[in-house]
Amino acid sequence: MRFYIDLINEAYRTGASEPLRTYADPECDSCSSIADAVDDIYTNGSARGGQIIIQNITPTVVTGGVQPSVVVNTIRTELQRLDASGQSVETLPRATRVLIFDLTWEPQWRLEAIRTGRNADS
Numbered sequence: 001m002r003f004y005i006d007l008i009n010e011a012y013r014t015g016a017s018e019p020l021r022t023y024a025d026p027e028c029d030s031c032s033s034i035a036d037a038v039d040d041i042y043t044n045g046s047a048r049g050g051q052i053i054i055q056n057i058t059p060t061v062v063t064g065g066v067q068p069s070v071v072v073n074t075i076r077t078e079l080q081r082l083d084a085s086g087q088s089v090e091t092l093p094r095a096t097r098v099l100i101f102d103l104t105w106e107p108q109w110r111l112e113a114i115r116t117g118r119n120a121d122s
Helices: 002-014 018-022 029-043
Strands: 045-049 052-059 069-076 079-083 088-092 095-105 109-116
Touching: 002 018, 002 029, 002 045, 002 052, 018 029, 029 045, 029 109
Parallel strands: none
Antiparallel strands: 045 079, 052 069, 069 095, 079 088, 095 109
């Protein structure tokens, strides 16, 4: 999970969205949505911030017939979307989220979905 979150952070920092697709199942709509959002931002500008900070990671117990998943408590720093001249056109405030990563094993771990869980303070 740390690796994939690092890929998300790098994508928002640089616009490199392809690694997000490489390590996710092609059917992972949430994974594609993140990569598409990065592409959209970098088509006509760039981004500042939006880095995901991991507070803690809790894997689920893996037993036969149960999909492995990992619960990650995160903080996303403020995200500014910038136009081509570097001017801020949109700001998303800092956010605390619980993300649930559903996994599958092919010859390597792949993400099948990223879901939003319930925050402890909600």
